[in-house]
Amino acid sequence: MLIEQPNRKYWTYTSLKWLVWFNIFTTILHYVDNILFFEHYPEPTWLNPTLVDAFWFVMTPFALLALWLIKHQRLYWGVVSMVLYCLMSLLVLGHYLIPSEHISLKIHAFIWLEALAAIGLLVYVVRYLQVARSFTLKNEV
Numbered sequence: 001m002l003i004e005q006p007n008r009k010y011w012t013y014t015s016l017k018w019l020v021w022f023n024i025f026t027t028i029l030h031y032v033d034n035i036l037f038f039e040h041y042p043e044p045t046w047l048n049p050t051l052v053d054a055f056w057f058v059m060t061p062f063a064l065l066a067l068w069l070i071k072h073q074r075l076y077w078g079v080v081s082m083v084l085y086c087l088m089s090l091l092v093l094g095h096y097l098i099p100s101e102h103i104s105l106k107i108h109a110f111i112w113l114e115a116l117a118a119i120g121l122l123v124y125v126v127r128y129l130q131v132a133r134s135f136t137l138k139n140e141v
Contacts, residue, residue: 042100089118
């Protein structure tokens with residue numbers, strides 16, 4: 001546990017890690033489907049499957065870096081990195097900005113699964129930060 005809190009079990013690094021891995025899993029589901037069935041997704045004309053794929057490889061390291069930073073007691077930069085990851089993940093909602101006659105239920109499910117996972121992670125991180133401010137962190141310098 002990163003946060004020492006007498007007599008109570010609260011926000012842990014392990015919980016955060018599981019939430020991050022769940023988010024990464026949801027992005028994999030959505031991005032792989034988006035790449036394989038690109039023509040079925042509402043996308044801007046300038047976007048192509050290669051750019052979609054590349055964005056995942058730009059976005060995901062922010063979550064992994066955040067975990068590393070938080071584990072090593074760099075809470076501020078860890079939270080900044082995690083918030084950036086969550087905001088990038090929420091760009092998935094941009095599919096709804098592109099006019100489309102029909103979006104399949106599967107596509108809606110992948111979009112909302114990723115978006116809700118990102119929102120959940122963002123809420124958890126904000127709450128984690130509030131709790132961390134209230135209590136002493138181990139190995140604080």
